[in-house]
Amino acid sequence: MVQVDNMTLSVPLEHLQDSDAMLSREWLVTNGLGGYASGTLLGAPTRRYHGTFVPDLPSPWGRTVMIPRLDEEIMVEGESVLLSGIEFEDGRLQGDLTKVISAFTREGQTPVWRCSFKGRQLEKRVIMPYGHNSVYVEYRLLEGDPVRLHLRPFVTFRMLDAPLHDARKPPFPLTVRDGRYEMSLSENAPSLKMCLRPHAGVFVADSLLSEGVSYRVDRDRGAEHVESLASPGYFSADLMPGRPIAFVASMEPWEHLEFTPEEIFDAEAQRLNKFVAQLPNGSQHDIERWLTLAADQFIVLPGSRMEEQALAKASGNEARTVIAGYHWFTDWGRDTMISLDGLTLCTGRHQEARSILRTFANYIHDGLLPNLFPEGQRKALYHTVDATLWYFHALDRYHRVTGDSETLLALRPILQSVIEHHQNGTHFGIGVDRHDGLLRAGAEGYQLTWMDAKVDGWVVTPRRGKPVEIQALWYNALRCMVQWGEMAGEEASQWDVMATRARQSFNERFWRQEGGYLFDVIDGEQGNDPSFRPNQILAIALQHPILDEPRWRAVVDAVAQKLLTPVGLRSLSRDHRDYKPMYFGDLRARDAAYHQGTVWAWLIGPFIDAWLKVYKDASKARDMLGGFRSHLLESGIGTVSEIFDAEPPYHPRGCIAQAWSVAELLRVCRKTRQVLEPL
Numbered sequence: 001m002v003q004v005d006n007m008t009l010s011v012p013l014e015h016l017q018d019s020d021a022m023l024s025r026e027w028l029v030t031n032g033l034g035g036y037a038s039g040t041l042l043g044a045p046t047r048r049y050h051g052t053f054v055p056d057l058p059s060p061w062g063r064t065v066m067i068p069r070l071d072e073e074i075m076v077e078g079e080s081v082l083l084s085g086i087e088f089e090d091g092r093l094q095g096d097l098t099k100v101i102s103a104f105t106r107e108g109q110t111p112v113w114r115c116s117f118k119g120r121q122l123e124k125r126v127i128m129p130y131g132h133n134s135v136y137v138e139y140r141l142l143e144g145d146p147v148r149l150h151l152r153p154f155v156t157f158r159m160l161d162a163p164l165h166d167a168r169k170p171p172f173p174l175t176v177r178d179g180r181y182e183m184s185l186s187e188n189a190p191s192l193k194m195c196l197r198p199h200a201g202v203f204v205a206d207s208l209l210s211e212g213v214s215y216r217v218d219r220d221r222g223a224e225h226v227e228s229l230a231s232p233g234y235f236s237a238d239l240m241p242g243r244p245i246a247f248v249a250s251m252e253p254w255e256h257l258e259f260t261p262e263e264i265f266d267a268e269a270q271r272l273n274k275f276v277a278q279l280p281n282g283s284q285h286d287i288e289r290w291l292t293l294a295a296d297q298f299i300v301l302p303g304s305r306m307e308e309q310a311l312a313k314a315s316g317n318e319a320r321t322v323i324a325g326y327h328w329f330t331d332w333g334r335d336t337m338i339s340l341d342g343l344t345l346c347t348g349r350h351q352e353a354r355s356i357l358r359t360f361a362n363y364i365h366d367g368l369l370p371n372l373f374p375e376g377q378r379k380a381l382y383h384t385v386d387a388t389l390w391y392f393h394a395l396d397r398y399h400r401v402t403g404d405s406e407t408l409l410a411l412r413p414i415l416q417s418v419i420e421h422h423q424n425g426t427h428f429g430i431g432v433d434r435h436d437g438l439l440r441a442g443a444e445g446y447q448l449t450w451m452d453a454k455v456d457g458w459v460v461t462p463r464r465g466k467p468v469e470i471q472a473l474w475y476n477a478l479r480c481m482v483q484w485g486e487m488a489g490e491e492a493s494q495w496d497v498m499a500t501r502a503r504q505s506f507n508e509r510f511w512r513q514e515g516g517y518l519f520d521v522i523d524g525e526q527g528n529d530p531s532f533r534p535n536q537i538l539a540i541a542l543q544h545p546i547l548d549e550p551r552w553r554a555v556v557d558a559v560a561q562k563l564l565t566p567v568g569l570r571s572l573s574r575d576h577r578d579y580k581p582m583y584f585g586d587l588r589a590r591d592a593a594y595h596q597g598t599v600w601a602w603l604i605g606p607f608i609d610a611w612l613k614v615y616k617d618a619s620k621a622r623d624m625l626g627g628f629r630s631h632l633l634e635s636g637i638g639t640v641s642e643i644f645d646a647e648p649p650y651h652p653r654g655c656i657a658q659a660w661s662v663a664e665l666l667r668v669c670r671k672t673r674q675v676l677e678p679l
Contacts, residue, residue, distance in 0.1 A: 027111035031128035044085030049327035055133035062376025075148035120144030134250035152234035201237025222586030291666035320355035325655035333387035342663025367421020385441035389473035437501035465524030479544035532573035541606035566627025569603035605664025
């Protein structure tokens with residue numbers, strides 16, 4: 001079997017013998033369509049989002065939990081060993097994995113468990129073929145006499161965000177023919193196919209209802225966390241040395257499921273090796289290799305918006321978008337544009353960067369880029385002020401790396417319209433203030449910046465007025481327009497005048513002499529907001545800094561002192577009355593802490609950019625990234641979490657895999673190494 005070269009992460013054995021340690025670590029496999037398979041190392045699901053098979057179905061469904069659980073039982077010499085696990089409402093934890101597991105590794109993107117018992121050594125691995133709504137769970141007997149394998153899938157049909165009690169449950173119509181087992185789970189939805197590959201064993205019709213299944217992460221979040229799961233029966237087969245067996249679940253036509261597991265795994269390894277091969281020699285054994293593979297999981301075809309793919313192909317292009325985070329985020333405009341550099345340009349995926357930029361350009365409406373696409377829906381939501389401005393940054397980075405002026409010039413009329421809409425005023429109170437040339441934004445009940453927590457109508461950080469990073473992004477966009485206009489041989493003085501005025505007003509109005517840093521918002525509902533937040537770092541970090549250079553060092557030093565941690569920047573300084581050191585509790589408590597101290601990993605990117613402009617010490621900047629190395633073996637194995645607690649030990653929270661966390665860390669890893677070791 002082909003493996004991804006030198007790409008193995010191993011979890012220490014002591015963590016594998018501790019149930020809680022295994023429950024706190026998760027694996028993730030994706031398929032390039034937005035679908036995924038994911039769970040804990042112990043096999044017991046701890047989130048409503050976990051599942052052996054969660055495909056992304058065409059609208060109106062989107063990502064849908066189809067097989068939330070697969071019970072794996074090995075029969076050896078009259079004894080039963082349960083390799084999977086489950087936790088019940090009464091606290092019982094069922095499963096034998098901690099007694100028999102000998103290793104857990106992540107090879108490329110593939111989670112691999114190895115177990116030893118009664119003279120046998122068994123290996124299990126999970127993969128989703130790229131571009132297919134299918135999952136393969138392969139079992140391989142490495143050593144010892146044959147064993148009997150029982151695989152019991154629990155089947156449901158629950159849209160990702162639907163309440164647990166809304167899930168469609170069996171009995172579902174089951175069709176059986178020549179080793180093919182097909183179930184119709186919902187009207188007008190594709191049918192679920194299940195089988196063993198290669199053809200082996202039998203299916204035993206033995207329905208089972210498992211009641212009181214509990215998801216501890218949802219329980220700790222104060223959310224609905226108990227459901228009953230039903231299984232129509234189980235597959236039974238003899239597992240012998242040299243003859244691996246894979247359980248396959250799929251929404252694809254049957255003819256797509258005739259490949260052997262080995263062919264599927266080899267194809268995936270070859271695909272990933274192409275990305276790793278593009279890495280410079282200096283990063284052959286570095287964190288960059290892992291982040292390159294992690295980045296691949298976020299770049300997807302818009303799986304539920306099939307018409308978007310068809311339209312792109314008809315015009316000779318490919319539709320691409322970015323999943324903001326697993327398990328529950330869809331594609332967000334802001335996250336996509338911030339992530340574009342790290343996910344695509346740093347990994348040599350220039351064609352996909354172009355496709356992403358063109359895909360999102362099709363959705364610009366009244367001068368605004370979409371904030372997000374709701375799960376399973378075709379229509380975007382536009383309540384954002386910064387996503388559109390990040391688009392200019394992403395396109396600028398794309399052009400600087402690729403030199404693709406054709407794409408830039410093709411998109412330029414759209415960007416001119418964007419500037420005009422902002423100049424004249426567009427939705428959500430977004431528009432240029434004629435008095436100072438700065439960009440204002442704000443509408444009652446809406447959260448328009450990246451600090452966008454909202455619960456029960458409460459916008460936690462409304463930031464209505466003129467947020468500091470919005471001015472930095474606005475100025476950067478205007479300066480880009482000047483450069484692009486000159487490149488096109490067209491008059492660009494109007495953008496230059498607007499940029500010059502905005503910069504002058506910014507430096508006159510945002511500097512807070514007391515403390516030597518920048519206001520977070522000016523002209524807000526309560527006047528100027530002196531809260532010390534990381535947003536000010538973008539006034540230095542962007543390609544065209546809006547802040548006057550003599551003030552850079554003061555801001556960078558203050559941010560380093562008050563906000564820098566080993567895993568990113570705090571979202572609020574400790575001395576603020578609203579500072580929250582931990583992100584935990586029910587939804588209201590969590591949202592109250594989301595941007596009130598909680599550490600965000602993605603912010604390490606702009607901080608390093610600004611720090612290097614001031615200190616030009618790549619070696620020390622690289623040292624600031626060291627805290628992320630150990631993180632690759634906690635939470636989501638081999639990837640980077642969305643957020644962390646604001647105080648040691650900086651416990652990872654939120655999504656286990658976040659696009660801009662991975663992208664910005666990869667980008668500054670590459671940037672600091674390039675300074676040290678020029679290519």
